[in-house]
Each structure stands twice: as C-alpha cells, then as structure tokens.
Amino acid sequence: MDKVMKIKSENGVVIFSKSSCCLSYAVQMLFQELRANAFIYEIDHSPDGKEVEKALMRLGSSGPIPAVFIGGKLVGSTNEVMSLHLSGSLIPLLKPTQANLSYKS
Numbered sequence: 001m002d003k004v005m006k007i008k009s010e011n012g013v014v015i016f017s018k019s020s021c022c023l024s025y026a027v028q029m030l031f032q033e034l035r036a037n038a039f040i041y042e043i044d045h046s047p048d049g050k051e052v053e054k055a056l057m058r059l060g061s062s063g064p065i066p067a068v069f070i071g072g073k074l075v076g077s078t079n080e081v082m083s084l085h086l087s088g089s090l091i092p093l094l095k096p097t098q099a100n101l102s103y104k105s
Contacts, residue, residue: 003048
C-alpha cells in the first residue's frame with residue numbers, strides 16, 4: 001500500500017497497468033494523444049505486482065488494472081476515464097497536473 005501511495009502522490013497522472021492488457025494500452029494511448037505526461041507503472045514488470053494490485057483494490061479500484069490516478073485521486077479504470085473524456089471532463093481534470101496539456105487533433 002505504501003508504494004502505491006508514494007507513486008500516486010509524487011506524480012500528477014499515474015496509470016497502473018499491465019503490459020499485456022489491451023484496455024491499459026488504450027488508456028495509455030488516450031493520455032499520449034492528450035499529451036498528458038502520465039507515469040506508467042507496469043504491474044507485471046514489478047516483483048511486488050500482486051501486492052500493488054491488492055492495494056489498488058483496497059483503494060477502491062473497480063478492477064485492478066488499469067487504475068488511473070490524477071492529482072493523487074483515483075479516477076477509475078477504462079470506463080470511467082473514457083466517460084470523462086467523452087463528456088469533456090477529462091482535460092479539465094488534467095490541466096492542474098500538466099504544464100503543456102493540449103489535445104492533438
């Protein structure tokens with residue numbers, strides 16, 4: 001739990017991910033398109049990945065991955081992130097954490 005708390009507090013945008021997960025990849029690509037500087041933590045490349053997954057569930061993540069934090073707060077997984085983006089609410093959430101945030105069309 002301490003590792004998750006430290007990572008989410010030290011980075012404006014964090015995506016806890018697995019390298020083999022297509023939903024994680026989709027969320028990462030969205031943030032890349034938005035030019036958001038997201039810290040990607042690949043759970044499956046970490047020796048304590050199982051503990052990180054358990055900590056994410058304890059913090060309220062509906063599924064262990066992807067789990068997205070913005071400004072230290074859990075936003076959610078793919079559905080929540082995509083819903084925020086489609087409603088136009090994601091970029092305003094990101095702006096305080098990113099100096100050069102802009103949407104690339």
